[in-house]
Amino acid sequence: MPIRPFTLAVTDAQLSDLHQRLRNSRLPDALKPDSWEDGTNSAFLQRLLEHWCNHFDWRDQERRINQLPQFMTEVNGQAIHFLHQRGKGHKPMPLVITHGWPGSFLEMEQLLPLLTDPAAHGGDAADAFDVVVPSLPGYGCSPAPTQAGISSRQIAALWKALMGQLGYGRFGAQGGDIGAGVSMWLARDHQPQIIGAHLNYIPGSYRPPLGAGQDALSEKEQDFLGRSSHFAATEGAYAALQSTKPQTLAFALADSPLGLAAWIVEKFHAWVDHPDDLEQVLSFDTLLTDIALYWFSGNVQASLRLYKENRQNPLTFKPGERVAPPLGVTLFPKELPMPPRSWVARVFDVHRWEHAAHGGHFAALEQPQILAEEVRAFFRPLRG
Template sequence: MSSISSKITRRTVLASAAAAGTVGLFAGKTAVSAGDNEAIRPFQFKAPDEQLTDLHNRLLATRLPEKETVDDFSQGVPLKTIKQVLQHWQTNYDWRKVEARINSYPNFITEIDGLDIHFIHARSKHEDAMPIIITHGWPGSVVEQLKIIEPLTDPTAHGGDASDAFHVVIPSMPGFGFSGKPEATGWGPERIASAWITLMRRLGYERFAAQGGDWGGIVTNQIAVQAPPELLGIHTNFPETVPPEIDQAAFAGRPTPAGLSDEEKAAYEQLAFFYKHVYYAFEMGTRPQTLVALADSPMGLATFMLDHDARSLEMISRSFDGKAEGLTPDDVLDNVTLFWLTNTGVSAARLYWENKIAFFSPKGVKVPVALSVFPDELYATPRTWAEAAYPNLIHYNKVAKGGHFAAWEQPKLFTDEVRTGLRSLRKDS
């Protein structure tokens, strides 16, 4: 077990008192000069009061459209939901709460491949904890993973055993949140995966696992494709398992192919439905710089981010109606406000433009893979597809509830899945 416990290199920075009480969580001491581009610098964020005042004034000046001409979600975010989001943001929302929560964890920035990368590094008190790097997606940020940090790092306080503990690393992807915004092309999933491998090595981890959903799932799969010797395996809730011919048929909107099982037919129909409603991705993938409204209008940013997928939008709309399930109104606005304050609506969108690989088809992953299937994900991966795409599948489970933002919506179920899915990798490490 000692091989996956924390082994902090000379590059690791001892967090100072300025780093929100993180003294004592690291074994090493600062051995990198301030001018070294590999330095790991403690980071805290505090939005200027004038920036929050500007946000409030812009919300007051919001000009809304007329009501949609349908009684469903077929034209996008309903006016009712838009008004509820605006009202909550204006009168009931407090950014400082989530800001304090983010800052309560050890935050750092380090330069990798010429770009500043922000990350949370929350270490467990348990000696044999497994290091894991967890990647968010779009429209997401480190806010997605805040609910799972403590259950993963301190399992004995959250229904688990000490043997389930993780050291958790949660980076902000390039162009997202507190990370730098690329000034040149080339930051696609493959390069991000390579940067994450560099990050884990820089933190001194000789063995680690990786996890991700949405774009984070794609990046995690790319870590698995690159298969560094330090990688124990991956856990994903956004797998790349769809046979290419099935993926192409769904994208083209063709009838359900013959010869599929009932489970495969259901997954195909989910995928075909998603492809009919993914135009936000086409816009970001082809014309991200056109999306100036994401930088100029907070409500323009919010509604664009809410309209990711049908089930998530419906769930978020119900939450603003007062029905407690999955995300709360504050959860939603924590993420949107982070995008607003960092002005990352357009820079994050460029990831779609940068990407050159298929979202859902297999990539030849050979490392151990744990897969959790949440029912309201874009498609529920059948076991047959999972076994074909991941020949070293060590865990496959259909979870009772939850959707695309699994760690954010269902943190307990998600945490249980990560613990269970990666448990077998501990004994051989």
């Protein structure tokens, strides 16, 4: 499949089916309707449902999305949807940015102009990038894989081939959530092609070599492992289910748009940096556009299954293994448990390790200006 422009076009029949399902939604009882303690807040979801039924206009969102530079191609037998915007400046650096779950390529909408045309947004034209934002297979507008075995490692190989199709022999990588894992696999498996990798998350599956012959765990590293275990025990039910029995969950989420919304909104509420009011940071329209992309894709099972694929192909390393491309990390205060620098430096060549003042797990969506400045700063000395 040659590279061709792509236009998102949801049919009237799909919209009619969605609205009928929303009107027939049945909400469960809740002991505490205004609490997030047991999961998604019932009162919040009722307000979201009312907005979805009576105020949210998908066609408006679709028109906005179709103003983005979207393309479709086939890479090693897998159809891939992606954004591709060239930078305005002297020799822009190619950069592939990867989203995660429960996000999409739309997370990068505000980040895109800040990186491709920094001079128009208070920056320096010398920091411009050619930006490529692919949709993970089975997410958004990328069709689902047709076979098992497609983990973040295989996706990294797809991205390397995609960048080659676009004429980029060497390029940088950036990502958070699953996208951080894809970026780390790019740096590990395709070192000659990777200029550097910038992350705003360190995947939980990342494990440097430990034990005999390795440095003992520091106090900060032991504290990180404790925090990670606590998170898994108290907040990790979604990951445990998606990484073991994704198909069972997919039956419910593929049949009920309100159920899909409840599953996704819980994570935005828990992981976004907000003053106990998610709407102050993300509007209902922003949330519903993301949720609707998952619904209209028809690929909920594939988006969940990637967790299982990554559990079966974790980011572990052998003793003595080192990854050469420089790594930069920005830590946002509302992020999931993050390790100390030493934990990452056991394998990676860490050039930058910075703490942001605001933001959470969806950094590109919450704080695009901060993330853009961090990406520019990390790659600046690697240009040329």
